[in-house]
Amino acid sequence: MARFGDDNGEEDRLLRTDALPALRPSRVRVRLVVLSGPEAGQSYPLTPGRYRLGADPASDIVIADRAVSRSHLLLDVREDTIQAVDVGSRNGSFCEGMRFTTLDVRPGAVLTLGTTELKLVPEGEQSRAMPLSTRERFGNLVGTSRRMRELFTLLERLAQGESDVLIQGETGTGKELCAEALHTHGTRSKGPFVIVDLAGVAPQLLESELFGHVKGAFTGAQADRAGAFERAHGGTVFLDEVGELPLEVQPRLLRALERRQVKRVGANDYRAVDVRVVAATHQDLEGAVKAGRFRGDLFHRLAVLRATLPPLRERPEDIPLLIDTVLERMGKKPSALSDQTRALLTQYPWPGNVRELRNVVDRVVNLGESALPDLPEAPVRAARPAADLDPEDTLSLALELPFKEAKERLIEGFERDYLKTLLERCGGNVSKASREAGIDRVYLRKLLRKHGLASGPD
Numbered sequence: 001m002a003r004f005g006d007d008n009g010e011e012d013r014l015l016r017t018d019a020l021p022a023l024r025p026s027r028v029r030v031r032l033v034v035l036s037g038p039e040a041g042q043s044y045p046l047t048p049g050r051y052r053l054g055a056d057p058a059s060d061i062v063i064a065d066r067a068v069s070r071s072h073l074l075l076d077v078r079e080d081t082i083q084a085v086d087v088g089s090r091n092g093s094f095c096e097g098m099r100f101t102t103l104d105v106r107p108g109a110v111l112t113l114g115t116t117e118l119k120l121v122p123e124g125e126q127s128r129a130m131p132l133s134t135r136e137r138f139g140n141l142v143g144t145s146r147r148m149r150e151l152f153t154l155l156e157r158l159a160q161g162e163s164d165v166l167i168q169g170e171t172g173t174g175k176e177l178c179a180e181a182l183h184t185h186g187t188r189s190k191g192p193f194v195i196v197d198l199a200g201v202a203p204q205l206l207e208s209e210l211f212g213h214v215k216g217a218f219t220g221a222q223a224d225r226a227g228a229f230e231r232a233h234g235g236t237v238f239l240d241e242v243g244e245l246p247l248e249v250q251p252r253l254l255r256a257l258e259r260r261q262v263k264r265v266g267a268n269d270y271r272a273v274d275v276r277v278v279a280a281t282h283q284d285l286e287g288a289v290k291a292g293r294f295r296g297d298l299f300h301r302l303a304v305l306r307a308t309l310p311p312l313r314e315r316p317e318d319i320p321l322l323i324d325t326v327l328e329r330m331g332k333k334p335s336a337l338s339d340q341t342r343a344l345l346t347q348y349p350w351p352g353n354v355r356e357l358r359n360v361v362d363r364v365v366n367l368g369e370s371a372l373p374d375l376p377e378a379p380v381r382a383a384r385p386a387a388d389l390d391p392e393d394t395l396s397l398a399l400e401l402p403f404k405e406a407k408e409r410l411i412e413g414f415e416r417d418y419l420k421t422l423l424e425r426c427g428g429n430v431s432k433a434s435r436e437a438g439i440d441r442v443y444l445r446k447l448l449r450k451h452g453l454a455s456g457p458d
C-alpha cells in the first residue's frame with residue numbers, strides 16, 4: 001500500500017491506495033500539517049478523496065504515535081466539505097477539546113489524535129480574498145490599500161491566537177512593526193517583546209543568543225546568561241531573518257518550538273519557557289528548503305500561520321499616508337513637502353520599500369528637492385544608444401541580454417523616442433508636454449534629465 005506523499009522539501013507525491021475510488025485530478029485545496037507528536041513537521045496535500053489515518057504502516061497517512069490506534073480516523077475530503085470519522089479508535093479523536101465520532105471539519109481546525117495535533121490549512125490562505133479591515137493602521141503599521149487592509153484583518157485574527165507566526169516580505173516592508181503589533185494587540189502585551197536579529201549575530205554565538213549559556217561554556221562566557229527565549233518568558237520572541245539560521249542550530253530551534261523548552265549552552269537541563277514565537281524573513285524559505293539550506297520540518301513548523309507584507313511598488317496608493325506618517329514621526333507638518341515632490345515620490349519604484357521612503361522623505365525635508373532619488377539608473381549602454389538603433393535591431397540586441405537588462409533597454413529606447421517626439425510637438429515647452437503626456441511636470445523633468453534632453457527652465 002502506498003504511503004501518501006510527504007512534503008519534506010521534495011515535490012509532493014500524490015500516491016493513492018488501490019482500494020480507494022479513482023479520483024479526478026484536482027487542485028490541492030487544503031493541506032494537513034502535523035503540528036506536534038512524532039510526525040511533527042510533516043505536511044500532506046489533500047485533494048478530494050478518502051484518507052485513512054492511523055499507526056498502521058499501510059495507512060494513507062501514517063501517524064507513528066503510540067497513543068494513536070492502528071486504524072484511527074478517516075478523512076473524507078470533498079470539493080466543498082471535509083468530514084472526519086473516528087473509526088473506533090482506542091483513545092478517541094478530538095477537535096478543539098471536544099471528542100467526536102463524526103465531524104464536519106472547517107479549514108483551519110486542529111484535530112488531536114493521541115499526542116498528535118493535525119491542522120487543516122487552506123492552500124494559499126493568504127492569497128484568498130480576506131474581508132477588508134476598516135482600520136488604516138495596526139500598531140505602527142499604516143496603509144489604506146486593499147492589500148494592507150486585508151493584512152490588517154489577518155493580523156487582528158492572528159494577534160488573538162497563541163500560535164507562532166511567520167512574517168514574509170521584502171526588506172523594509174515593515175516586518176518588525178508587524179511582529180511588534182502582533183505582540184501589543186495580543187494577550188501577551190504585558191509581557192516582554194524580545195528581538196533577535198539572526199543576521200546580526202556571529203554564527204558561533206547564535207545558539208547562546210537564543211537559548212543562553214552557563215559560565216565557562218565557551219571562551220568569553222564569564223557568567224550565566226539567559227537567552228532570548230528565556231528573556232521573553234510570558235511574552236513574544238521575534239526572530240528576525242530566520243532564514244539566516246545555520247543548519248546546525250535549526251534542530252534546536254525546532255525542538256524549542258515543539259516542546260517549549262530550551263537548554264543553555266553548556267547546561268544539562270532543559271527549562272520550560274512560555275513564549276510566542278514570531279519569525280520573519282525576506283528570503284524565499286521554500287526555495288531555501290529545496291536548496292537544502294533550511295530544514296523542511298522547521299519551515300513547516302514556522303509557516304503554519306503566515307502573514308505576507310506586500311512590497312510598496314504594489315500598493316502606491318499607500319504612499320501619501322506613509323509620507324504623512326513619516327513627517328508626523330519627524331515632528332513635521334504635512335506642508336513640509338510640496339505637492340510636486342509628493343507626486344514624484346508616488347512614481348518611484350521603492351526597491352527599499354517603506355524604509356527607503358522614510359529615508360528619502362527625511363533627506364528631502366532637510367536638504368530640499370535635490371535629494372530626490374534618481375529614477376532607476378540606465379543600464380550600461382551598448383556601443384550605440386538603443387534609441388539610435390532601428391526597432392528590430394534593438395529587439396534582437398535585447399534578446400541576447402538577460403531579461404531584466406533587455407527589458408530596461410527596450411524601455412529606455414521607448415522613453416527616449418517618446419520624449420523626443422513629445423518635446424518636438426510641444427515646441428520644447430515642458431509644462432505643455434507634461435499636460436499632453438498626462439505625467440507630472442517634476443517627473444517629466446526628471447525623465448528629460450535622465451535622457452539628456454532637459455534644456456533650462458520651461
Ligand SMILES: Nc1ncnc2c1ncn2[C@@H]1O[C@H](COP(=O)(O)OP(=O)(O)OP(=O)(O)O)[C@@H](O)[C@H]1O
Binds near residue numbers: 174355
Ligand atoms: N506600513 C508601515 N507604516 C508605517 N511605517 C512603516 C510601515 N512599514 C514600514 N515602516 C517603517 O519602515 C522602516 C522599516 O520597517 P521594518 O524595520 O519593520 O521593516 P522590515 O521589513 O523588518 O525590514 P528588514 O527586512 O530590512 O529587517 C521602519 O522605520 C518602519 O517604521
